[in-house]
Amino acid sequence: MSSLRAMGTSLTKKKNGSETADWVIGSLNSIGEIGGAATEIDVTTLDSPGGAKEFISGDMDFGELAVAGYIKKEEDEQTAVKMMALLQSGSVENWDITFPSTAKWAFTGFVKSFKTTAETPDGLIGFNASIKISGLPVYTPKNV
Numbered sequence: 247m248s249s250l251r252a253m254g255t256s257l258t259k260k261k262n263g264s265e266t267a268d269w270v271i272g273s274l275n276s277i278g279e280i281g282g283a284a285t286e287i288d289v290t291t292l293d294s295p296g297g298a299k300e301f302i303s304g305d306m307d308f309g310e311l312a313v314a315g316y317i318k319k320e321e322d323e324q325t326a327v328k329m330m331a332l333l334q335s336g337s338v339e340n341w342d343i344t345f346p347s348t349a350k351w352a353f354t355g356f357v358k359s360f361k362t363t364a365e366t367p368d369g370l371i372g373f374n375a376s377i378k379i380s381g382l383p384v385y386t387p388k389n390v
Contacts, residue, residue, distance in 0.1 A: 254346035257313060259332075259339050271315070273322050277343055278312035278376075280351050280383055308379040310358060311341075317362075317371040329375055332357040338380050345388075353383035 257277050259269045285304035294300050317323055332339065336356055343351040355377040363372035 250345065250347055252345075256342075256344050258342045258344065259328075260342065262337075262339055269328065271313070271325060273318050273325075274313055274315040276312070276314040278310075280308065280311060280343070280353070280379070282306045282308040282383075306382070308353070308381075308383055310376040310378050311343075311353075311355065312374070312376050314374045315372065317373065326360075326362065326373065329357055329360040329373070333360050341377060347388040349388045350386045351383050352386070353379050354381050355379045 255277060257271045257274060259271070261268050284306050286301045287304040288299060289302055290299045315322075315325070317325060338354050338356050340352070340354055342353075358376045358378040360375040361373065363369075363374060365371060
């Protein structure tokens, strides 16, 4: 079985309200992991067998999606403007990560952080951002 390449993967903010089109964030060089972890609830009692702690699964937290990219061309400058506006608004938006195979993660979240990177004489102007995932992300395999 062959592995799937990541080249061509995209991150899209779905249109909302008066917006007329979805926004595919350009010039990304990294889209982070999506995955969750359940919190644990301690249900240990004075008569727990063997004096051992007992737990049950609690709420799930899907964390944050880290993204990074470059501001390589004029249209990329709008990335900073739009991400800062989303950060300031705190609005929960619909997002998709689409893989070259057409498989997709769909999730809601808000921009939690946005920063331009440190600039160096030989470097490119870059940015890092994180999107806090709210709720349960949905994975759809290709061609479904």
